Amino acid sequence: MVKRKTDHQVQLVEKLRGGEGAATVERLLMPAELCEKSPLFAKITLQPGSSIGYHIHEGEMEAFYILSGEAEFLDKQETVTLSPGDSTLTQSGEGHSIKSVGNTPLELIALILYK
Amino acid sequence: MVKRKTDHQVQLVEKLRGGEGAATVERLLMPAELCEKSPLFAKITLQPGSSIGYHIHEGEMEAFYILSGEAEFLDKQETVTLSPGDSTLTQSGEGHSIKSVGNTPLELIALILYK
Numbered sequence: 001m002v003k004r005k006t007d008h009q010v011q012l013v014e015k016l017r018g019g020e021g022a023a024t025v026e027r028l029l030m031p032a033e034l035c036e037k038s039p040l041f042a043k044i045t046l047q048p049g050s051s052i053g054y055h056i057h058e059g060e061m062e063a064f065y066i067l068s069g070e071a072e073f074l075d076k077q078e079t080v081t082l083s084p085g086d087s088t089l090t091q092s093g094e095g096h097s098i099k100s101v102g103n104t105p106l107e108l109i110a111l112i113l114y115k
Numbered sequence: 116m117v118k119r120k121t122d123h124q125v126q127l128v129e130k131l132r133g134g135e136g137a138a139t140v141e142r143l144l145m146p147a148e149l150c151e152k153s154p155l156f157a158k159i160t161l162q163p164g165s166s167i168g169y170h171i172h173e174g175e176m177e178a179f180y181i182l183s184g185e186a187e188f189l190d191k192q193e194t195v196t197l198s199p200g201d202s203t204l205t206q207s208g209e210g211h212s213i214k215s216v217g218n219t220p221l222e223l224i225a226l227i228l229y230k
Contacts, residue, residue, distance in 0.1 A: 001204045001206075002197065005200030029204055061149070063156065084120075086119050087123070087144060088117050
């Protein structure tokens, strides 16, 4: 099955997880298409200054893969700067937040897998 | 956990699945990091003319998300052209192949999930 970019479900979510600004969430595939193994396989775009607030994942893990832009990523208690090509992993029981801190939009792939 | 681009395992695989040329497989996370739910979450790069040969997935599904370049994708019996932003899904029991047909490298995200 092929899904064109224009077929993807796109949502603009304000203050995602209590963050600042808005996040554009483009679902590359829907949960039902992913055999219910994953609630989210998406490209997320955050304009400069926008963020996804700190939250803890329970019963699932989330990976990010940075496509473009620059991010400030809070990994449990540590803040690190991410660049294109970097990836992150937040296991069940752990928390994270991410903010777009460059001059261009932060684009990333987000993948959540049920534990 | 943060994995820098330089921390990723990168393999150059010749004639992947019987295809032409070589594929660069950069694993964004390793299977053990993905709770053994996924054997592959990777960025794959195919130089122009290179391909991943036709193969059938059994007991797992695979998604592609095109980042750059142009692809000729054989989806079961139908050949379609893919551009950046398009995604594909190959369910268990189905087959696919993909070839880099543009003038620039084809880059894609590949995600396999066990059924």
